[in-house]
Amino acid sequence: MIGYDIGSSSVKASLVEVESGQCAASAFYPKSEAPITAIQSGWAEQNPESWWQYLKLATADILSTAQVKGDEIAAIGISYQMHGLVCVDKQGNPLRPSIIWCDSRAVPYGEQSFRSIGEKRCLTHLLNSPGNFTASKLAWVKDNEPELYGKIDKIMLPGDYIALRLTGEACTTVSGLSEGIFWDFKEGCLSADVMRYYGFDSSLIPTIRPTFAPQGELTVAAATELGLSVGTPVTYRAGDQPNNALSLGVLNPGEIASTAGTSGVVYGVLGNVNYDPLSRVNTFAHVNHTAEQVRLGVLLCINGTGILNSWVRRNVLSEGVSYAAMNDIAATVPIGADGLSILPFGNGAERVLENRAPGCSIHGLNFNSHNQAHLLRAAQEGIVFSFKYGIEVMEQMGMEVSTIHAGHANMFLSPLFRQTLANVAGATIELHDTDGSVGAAKGAGIGAGIYKNQDEAFASLKKLAVVEPKENEILPTVEAYQRWKSFV
Numbered sequence: 001m002i003g004y005d006i007g008s009s010s011v012k013a014s015l016v017e018v019e020s021g022q023c024a025a026s027a028f029y030p031k032s033e034a035p036i037t038a039i040q041s042g043w044a045e046q047n048p049e050s051w052w053q054y055l056k057l058a059t060a061d062i063l064s065t066a067q068v069k070g071d072e073i074a075a076i077g078i079s080y081q082m083h084g085l086v087c088v089d090k091q092g093n094p095l096r097p098s099i100i101w102c103d104s105r106a107v108p109y110g111e112q113s114f115r116s117i118g119e120k121r122c123l124t125h126l127l128n129s130p131g132n133f134t135a136s137k138l139a140w141v142k143d144n145e146p147e148l149y150g151k152i153d154k155i156m157l158p159g160d161y162i163a164l165r166l167t168g169e170a171c172t173t174v175s176g177l178s179e180g181i182f183w184d185f186k187e188g189c190l191s192a193d194v195m196r197y198y199g200f201d202s203s204l205i206p207t208i209r210p211t212f213a214p215q216g217e218l219t220v221a222a223a224t225e226l227g228l229s230v231g232t233p234v235t236y237r238a239g240d241q242p243n244n245a246l247s248l249g250v251l252n253p254g255e256i257a258s259t260a261g262t263s264g265v266v267y268g269v270l271g272n273v274n275y276d277p278l279s280r281v282n283t284f285a286h287v288n289h290t291a292e293q294v295r296l297g298v299l300l301c302i303n304g305t306g307i308l309n310s311w312v313r314r315n316v317l318s319e320g321v322s323y324a325a326m327n328d329i330a331a332t333v334p335i336g337a338d339g340l341s342i343l344p345f346g347n348g349a350e351r352v353l354e355n356r357a358p359g360c361s362i363h364g365l366n367f368n369s370h371n372q373a374h375l376l377r378a379a380q381e382g383i384v385f386s387f388k389y390g391i392e393v394m395e396q397m398g399m400e401v402s403t404i405h406a407g408h409a410n411m412f413l414s415p416l417f418r419q420t421l422a423n424v425a426g427a428t429i430e431l432h433d434t435d436g437s438v439g440a441a442k443g444a445g446i447g448a449g450i451y452k453n454q455d456e457a458f459a460s461l462k463k464l465a466v467v468e469p470k471e472n473e474i475l476p477t478v479e480a481y482q483r484w485k486s487f488v
Helices: 048-066 107-117 121-124 134-144 158-167 176-177 192-198 218-227 241-248 306-318 323-330 370-398 415-425 436-446 471-485
Strands: 002-006 013-018 024-029 076-080 085-087 154-156 234-239 256-260 264-270 282-285 296-302 341-343 362-364 403-408 427-434 463-467
Touching: 002 048, 002 158, 002 436, 013 048, 013 436, 024 048, 024 436, 048 158, 048 218, 048 415, 076 158, 076 241, 076 436, 085 158, 085 341, 107 121, 107 134, 107 192, 121 192, 134 192, 154 158, 158 218, 158 234, 176 234, 176 282, 234 436, 241 256, 241 264, 241 296, 241 403, 241 436, 256 370, 264 370, 282 341, 296 370, 306 370, 323 370, 341 370, 341 471, 370 415, 370 471, 403 415, 415 427, 415 463, 415 471
Parallel strands: 002 076, 076 234, 256 403, 403 427
Antiparallel strands: 002 013, 013 024, 085 154, 256 264, 264 296, 282 296, 341 362, 427 463
16 A cells, blocks of 8 residues: 655655555655745745655655555555645646645634634634635635636645546545535534635535545556556545544544644544634544544644754754754753743744744843753754643643654654653653554555454554653753743
């Protein structure tokens, strides 16, 4: 099975052997971070064609590495960066660059719709404010690019577009529509309120398919480009955070998943309909949500996570210093970085701050006592503390955070990062040997009927490490957090 993870930094592909459930090969492109175009402050766009080109390179790489032939692939699954907007014409060609997740231009549109539709109605039906999500981004296009808007045949999330390139079929999922704030949970259908308020025609929305189910088959053109067989089924599709939770076996109420890539996420599963009155965290349909079984994902997203760490690496350290070396340098100074605090909010509007975009800021810098190591530690602690800030919101909703499941990747590769999170959250961190592309491959196996259920699909999931809070570090970590929090 092949799983694709369409991220904003790279596109990753993994080949998973059906019987063992083990990853046979993985590859990602580009090897440096994919470019994000920002024509104006607060904007962020990517060319959908670039995702396809990266996907082709990654596919060729894994097939070659594992010496697997195209006709041996049983199913394909897709994970993708959430909340983006892709507008295509009748031929399926993108009409403009994708407005991706960290683009904040649509914030005023979402805020106005929240007031106009009614805050209580939005929260009880949509479980969120329309905010800066896909529906509001489409409203920006409609208002600012009316000629282009008139040419749109279908609007898509990034994963929907990749599925279209693979199969020629335009379709989406309930989970995808909910992340775009198009779904009415109370009525169980496309939101009439959102469509009416923004003046969108329902014909713009692709056909809705189940998350785990046949969603189309590889066309001759796609199969030829990828070296795969015509008719190979695409049988799973989900946004990166619901998919990450699936990858970690997080499917039931009370279970928590976390990632810390370009952005950072804490994602918990609820078994009943709920929402934050201030809409600082978001509630979407989880991958296993159905009308009969409520499974909602409460998502805390911090835009400025790994992007802060990579910015510090590029701008503070000498060229060629690795992330592992960064972690070692950061660990040479004490918890709290001797009074230095960094707020990581420099990657667009932050939902947890009620859509404010204060920018990244440094507090308590002393020219006589602080050095490079203090900056590195304060950056990692600042990212962790932003997680804790959002976790407090989730706890106010009644969610208990005692164990956090995470992949052994990105910021969770840092011992300092994960120990700080365990200390400040008072939670056990469980690290697993998996990632989004492997999870997407196994999701494809479920959707194709190769596995009878999620338990069978993830029976081979390996736990690599368990990180417990350190009793002697909890107090200084909490004190550092409280100081950090005073600057928010």
